[in-house]
Each structure stands twice: as structure tokens, then as C-alpha cells.
Amino acid sequence: MANIAAKRIKREFKEVMKSEEVAGGAIKLELLDNSWTELxxxxxxxxxxxxxxxxxxxxxxxxxxxxxxxxxxRFMTKIWHPNVSSVTGxxxxxxxxxxxxxxxxxxxxxxxxxxxxxxxxxxDPQDAVVAKQYKENPTLFALTARHWTHAxxxxxxxxxxxxxxxxRLLDMxxxxxxxRVALSTYDWELERATEQLFNREE
Amino acid sequence: xAETSEAQASASASAPGGDAGGxxxxxxxxxxxxxxxxxxxxxxxxxxxxxxxxxPCLHQWLETRPSRQVCPVCKAAISRDKVIPLYGRGNxxxxxxRNKVPPRPAGQRTEPxxxxxxxxxxxxxxxxxxxxxxxxxxxxxxSTFNFGDPRPSAxxxxxxxxxxxxxxxxxxxxVAIVFVLWLVFA
Ligand SMILES: [Zn+2]
Ligand SMILES: [Zn+2]
Numbered sequence: 001m002a003n004i005a006a007k008r009i010k011r012e013f014k015e016v017m018k019s020e021e022v023a024g025g026a027i028k029l030e031l032l033d034n035s036w037t038e039l040x041x042x043x044x045x046x047x048x049x050x051x052x053x054x055x056x057x058x059x060x061x062x063x064x065x066x067x068x069x070x071x072x073x074r075f076m077t078k079i080w081h082p083n084v085s086s087v088t089g090x091x092x093x094x095x096x097x098x099x100x101x102x103x104x105x106x107x108x109x110x111x112x113x114x115x116x117x118x119x120x121x122x123x124d125p126q127d128a129v130v131a132k133q134y135k136e137n138p139t140l141f142a143l144t145a146r147h148w149t150h151a152x153x154x155x156x157x158x159x160x161x162x163x164x165x166x167x168r169l170l171d172m173x174x175x176x177x178x179x180r181v182a183l184s185t186y187d188w189e190l191e192r193a194t195e196q197l198f199n200r201e202e
Numbered sequence: 203x204a205e206t207s208e209a210q211a212s213a214s215a216s217a218p219g220g221d222a223g224g225x226x227x228x229x230x231x232x233x234x235x236x237x238x239x240x241x242x243x244x245x246x247x248x249x250x251x252x253x254x255x256x257x258p259c260l261h262q263w264l265e266t267r268p269s270r271q272v273c274p275v276c277k278a279a280i281s282r283d284k285v286i287p288l289y290g291r292g293n294x295x296x297x298x299x300r301n302k303v304p305p306r307p308a309g310q311r312t313e314p315x316x317x318x319x320x321x322x323x324x325x326x327x328x329x330x331x332x333x334x335x336x337x338x339x340x341x342x343x344x345s346t347f348n349f350g351d352p353r354p355s356a357x358x359x360x361x362x363x364x365x366x367x368x369x370x371x372x373x374x375x376x377v378a379i380v381f382v383l384w385l386v387f388a
Binding site: 004007008011012065067068069098101102103104 | 237238239240241253259262263266270272273274275277
């Protein structure tokens with residue numbers, strides 16, 4: 001059984017390497033061990049999205065029952081997106097769950113995750129806080145996502161106002177990521193974010 | 203979305219072929235690849251929606267999701283009875299691959315130790331076992347005696363090996379019946 005999984009991954013790996021998406025830099029796939037069970041994916045943030053210019057790393061674990069069951073994939077790069085947990089990187093995507101089909105490949109899955117970055121599904125969220133902001137304040141959501149892309153995925157666009165607020169919390173001794181999460185969660189209202197951070201620590 | 207791009211990719215991959223014979227051959231080979239293991243389909247079956255699979259691969263897919271039986275490629279409804287076995291040239295026995303017992307994932311079925319004296323084995327289980335024997339003579343023959351290949355190897359009809367397997371499985375069936383009777387009356 002594990003035999004068919006490893007054989008298929010080898011085949012898929014070769015195909016991905018020859019694909020035009022790899023040539024064009026849209027996706028990448030790297031092998032992490034010799035047993036063909038752990039891989040690292042990489043997708044480029046799609047153009048005309050807050051993720052543009054960012055590079056997002058994905059952890060890919062291939063179960064022994066692959067391809068009869070889907071690969072387990074999560075974002076290793078922190079990302080602000082309604083369908084991705086800002087804490088764990090877990091992805092809410094139907095084809096990684098009950099809509100998985102054995103003919104899907106790592107290549108098509110990576111492309112689907114990339115497509116998810118262009119078209120979020122806020123009504124089927126993985127991260128309720130992000131989804132709420134996406135629906136209620138789309139402009140602020142886009143800025144926040146762009147800020148995260150800059151901070152974690154090497155994106156080009158810094159948001160000066162946000163950086164300044166993160167710095168204020170850093171000066172108070174708050175961890176950088178915690179500061180960013182609190183500010184993002186409270187729509188970049190410094191006072192509410194501070195309150196929440198210091199109340200929780202008591 | 204994902205499927206669309208897959209189709210586009212294979213279309214563009216095959217487009218440059220045609221000028222060289224080697225590319226054509228490669229393309230033909232890909233046409234006959236199972237959509238699940240991506241290898242050349244063995245015991246090939248084709249679904250009503252036209253998608254090709256190895257029967258063992260498709261069987262395992264259907265068993266993995268008994269409540270949601272869809273084509274792994276296009277998600278059309280699919281079932282054991284609605285696939286067509288493909289017989290190529292040189293496949294003289296024309297045996298329906300669906301009649302073979304597909305290989306199972308390891309560890310799903312373990313045979314009891316035959317020399318353990320069956321402590322705690324009730325009549326029900328014993329009877330159930332012998333029923334299985336009747337239905338799958340080859341399967342029981344190979345799995346009970348553990349001869350090499352765990353897959354039942356159906357020898358071509360008419361050959362000496364086929365006769366021998368038939369004979370041995372009949373003998374085993376009788377042994378099983380006697381054993382059950384012994385369980386009941388001893
Ligand atoms: Zn197959
Ligand atoms: Zn189909």
C-alpha cells in the first residue's frame with residue numbers, strides 16, 4: 001500500500017518538475033525525506049491580490065493511503081486569509097477533505113490552493129476572525145493581508161501605519177507576532193489590542 | 203478548476219508531439235495510464251464517463267468511500283456494475299477483472315492460526331469461515347496455506363495448474379465441511 005503511494009509521488013514529482021507552472025515560478029515542490037512522505041510546496045501569491053509578490057511555503061505530508069486519501073497540507077508561512085488559520089496554517093479547502101478525488105495530484109492541489117488565495121470563501125471559514133473582517137471591512141482586510149504578506153512572505157508592500165503600531169507594542173515588550181495578531185484582530189485599534197494583550201497575561 | 207488545468211496541461215504536453223515517433227509512443231502510453239496509480243493500467247476497466255483505471259485501484263477507491271462513489275477524475279456517479287472491462291489483444295482468457303479478488307490493503311484480514319485449537323471460537327464464526335471458503339476457493343487456498351503471492355493467481359482455464367487449483371480447492375472445501383461437522387458434533 002505504501003508502495004503505491006511512494007510510486008505515485010515519484011511520478012508526480014517528475015511531472016511537476018516538467019510543468020509550465022514550475023517553469024513560470026508559480027509553484028515549486030521539494031522533497032524533504034527519502035521516503036517520499038514529506039514534501040515542501042511553495043506557491044507564489046497571485047497577481048492582483050494582497051498576496052502578490054509573496055512566497056508561501058506549504059508543509060505536505062503524504063499518508064500511507066495516498067492517493068485514496070488526500071495529502072495533509074498546511075501553510076508554514078503565516079498568512080491572513082479567511083480559509084487559513086492564522087494560528088496553525090490549517091487550510092479549509094474541500095478537495096483536501098471530502099471532495100478529494102484520487103486523480104488529483106500535488107500539482108493540481110497546489111494550483112487549487114493558489115486559486116483559493118484569489119477567491120476566498122468567507123462563508124466556509126477556517127479562521128472566523130479573519131472571515132469576519134473580510135466580510136465587514138474588506139478594505140482593512142486587504143491592507144492587513146498585504147501587511148502579513150510583507151512581514152512573513154517577502155511581499156513588497158509595507159504598510160507604514162501598521163508597522164508603526166506593531167513597533168509601539170514591541171516597545172512595550174510584546175512579542176512581534178503576538179502584537180501583529182492582536183492588532184489585526186482588533187482592526188488595528190492600538191488601545192483595544194493593548195488591552196487584550198495585557199489582560200490576557202494577568 | 204483543478205481539473206481544468208490538468209486537462210490543459212496534458213493537452214499542451216501532447217501538442218509538441220507528432221513530429222517524432224518517440225513522442226507519439228509516449229503520448230499513447232499516457233493515454234493508457236490508470237488515473238489513480240498513474241501507471242499503465244492493469245486489469246483495465248473504463249467508467250461510463252470514459253475514464254480508465256486499473257480495477258484493483260478503482261476497487262480500492264470505491265471501498266475507501268462507500269457512501270460517496272464518484273469517478274476520481276470527473277466525479278460522475280460510478281459503481282462496480284457500471285464499469286466496462288477492457289480486453290486487449292493477447293489477453294486470451296478474457297476474464298472479467300472484477301471477478302478477481304483485488305489486492306487488499308495490508309492488515310485488513312488476518313487468518314486465525316490453524317494449530318491453536320480454536321479456543322473460544324464459536325459455531326457462528328466457524329460457519330462464517332467455511333462460507334467464505336465456498337465463495338472464494340482460490341482466495342482461501344492461497345491465504346490459508348500462504349503460498350508465496352498473497353494475490354489469488356487465477357491460472358488460465360484448461361491448464362494443468364488450473365485443474366490442480368480446482369482440485370485442491372474442492373478438497374479443501376470438503377475438509378472444511380468435515381471440520382465444521384466435527385465442531386458441531388464433537
Ligand atoms: Zn492503477
Ligand atoms: Zn469520470
